[in-house]
Amino acid sequence: MPIDGLAAPDTIALPLHCTGPAGLAALRDSLPREAAGFLDASGFEARPQEIRLLPGNGGIAGAVLGLGEAAPTPWSFGGLPHALPAGSAWRLVDAAHAAPAVLGWCLGAYRYARFKPAGRAPARLVPPPGTERAVHTASAILLVRDLVNAPPNLLGPEELAAAAVALAERHGARCSVVQGAALEEGFPALAAVGQASVQAPRVAILEWGRPEAPLVALCGKGVCFDSGGLDLKPASGMLRMKKDMGGAALVLGVADLVMRLGLPVRLLVLVGAVENAVAGNAFRPLDVLRTRAGLTVEVGNTDAEGRLVLADLLAFAAEREPELLVDCATLTGAARVALGPDLPAMMTPDDSLAAALLAAGEATADPLWRLPLHAGYDSWLDSTVADINNVSSRPMAGAIIGGLFLRRFVPAPMRWVHLDVYAWNDGSRPGRPEGGEAQALRTLTATIETLFAGIPGPGR
Template identity: 60%
Template sequence: MLPCLVPDAVHALPLHVVTPEGWEHLPGAGFAKASGFTGKPGEIALLPGESGLGGALFGLPKSAEGYGALPYGLPEGSAWALQGGDAFQATLGWCLGAYRYTRFKPGKRAPARLVTPPGGEAAQIQATAIWRARDLINAPANHLGPAELAAAVGNVAAAHGAAFRVIEGEELRQGFPAVHAVGQGSPRAPRVAVLEWGAADAPLVALCGKGVCFDTGGLDLKPPSGMLRMKKDMGGAAVMLGLAEALMAAKAPIRLLLLVGAVENSVSGEAFRPLDVIRTRKGLTVEVGNTDAEGRLVLSDLLTYAGEHAPRLILNGCTLTGAARVALGPDLPALFCNDEALAGALLAGGLAAGEPIWRLPLHDGYANWLDSGIADLNNVSTRPMAGAIVAALFMKRFVPEAIPWAHLDLYGWNDAHRAGRPEGGEATGLRAALAGILDFLRSTDKSTS
């Protein structure tokens, strides 16, 4: 159980979730009204009791994140029992708002705690997965390299009875040559973490995560400002790992394959170079137009491996392009998808979860922008346009056409503190993907039965 939750209501105070109309009859409402409380969304009013604090009123928020103002908006050390509101939304939002990254510095204060209401269990599952993803993204790169990221996958696998292995060394060089090429410049060796879970007769869902633990840009070196947050370049892997954890904890009726390409894109005499030609697992050769477009190279091998297992769907998550952020900003992951049913399920899942995503086109008219004179394709285009689309088109080359595939280009970070979204690492798209995947599988099972 997360530390912001308590299992019982022995010493809990009532937390009344109200709308602007109909709260005046509650005990202490006169005091709240005299204090200026109106019941607008997100507004908090403490109520007096016989021996001090007697409860609180809280204006029904517009989203789960709105409940995130409560853990630090209510007195430290207090415990609260929900009266009204939606149990799932309240539990999820409370947990999202209570999160702080405290590995190296204790929090300034402890959050108020919520008695887990009936119906809040599913929210705990999601919140636990989100906390894990946030912790991984927030971890400094000197404390989270490829080995540590792979170990994090192993920890989740062990907790849920999943099979786990790590591909490294000569096996990686031969079987995942693009992953090896990206990571060969770092003294912290690259590796691929593989998690498998579920019954053999269940539909297979393949998740692929870009796990670049730090991205200098390689020999096409980023400027200092561009490198400042590159510890979060493994955000796609963190989100996919969190998604896998949520699916396993919920005992989803699926078989799961999670692949994390854990590498560091460093500068050294061993680093791959601009205009190198590298081989991929699929057999296609790639001319390196820019060493800072390394994430798509890592994913090319993972997508090929996933496709070899003929899954029902493939989903990859990655902090891939600045172009997606220019187009959509930090909160909206860009969705690229080769299947209308899967795209519709993910878009609907995002809206249902209160975490919208936005679809961009896989416009084949730009595919020849990746042409190379000496290899099967280049990893970048020479044209300074449509960068997110071109990156998606590159990865599309490594996915079997018959397999539904979705690509989430996400930010993985909150630039400033908001209710339910503390500044720092964020599991962007996790809730949307969780809802969308399960809905897609349900709908396709019905259509084939």
């Protein structure tokens, strides 16, 4: 599917110059005298996001973007599609930063326009040769954004599972959907979370890759709307709960990019698609649920449902003995209190895996922050009637408690990481319009690529 904001290679396009302060003199010397004079007269200093349109005979002769002192990221270019004239076409003069420019341009051009047309057409960029990966990355991110932005009346468990099936079909992968009696038997805690919804819960299982390739398992929390259940959220707490399937959208986006790039791995992608609703058959506080792993869980709070969904997914994935096990979820508000909206919380007992993820986040401008799985808090999950409670006995360290709960469902030697993401932009910034976001997608993909480098590919 074509990406809004990109132009065909043969499009007649205006030149776009990009420079930081250190390169400003050289740029000025390369421009025609009139353009250089205009740039000087306008006071252009190459600050980040600073843009000048260069005049020419009868119109615009080009444009200059300031990059500032720091190394450019995709966000350095994200404002261009809606800052340059609507529908205009542009070509980078210097391809030194082509990949982040293409990615940032695609992400900045995006608007969720399914129900309300975008206010104006974005400016278009001719992608330079060698930027195919950036285009693939943008496509995967836009898939995630579209899923998270979809209203909950149009994206429930059935539609979320169907999105996994459609993704598998696009890449020649396999995808099955578990529901009904098979779900209650194989994913009992997940089934209990979704049993009150008029749209039945289900699990989508996507598989891709050669049988001999190393297995990477991705588990995503897909709570398509979270009312809180019988521990009902206040109205203000429900306003953005369509994004509570952001973890599931994220693992689908990572899978999309891994398959587009043909990385030499085998994928197992699990999407737990449920709605946490209120009805006479809703699961209750103090219910005791059995899980796929055999552990029993006392329900201390029905609004801590995402960890119950992931518990069964993790147990299923662990049975396949993957070389890397990842779970992604909009799990706790506590992570946002600790780290704010832009830093997903990352938890893993594996220091080398944590280092690889942090390095990938730095390299891709898609950062994470590691929180500890502090064993001293394990007892806070004790229950007097079951193996474990789904919430802590104390009102502290909520994000860590969520990670400690999930750790109970992962065998100790297994390489595992838990990501607690926000999946949302509260306001619009260059390249990041308000709405759903694919946080950590680039980081996870780069980490998978690094960990399994040197293995013959492609992974088909």
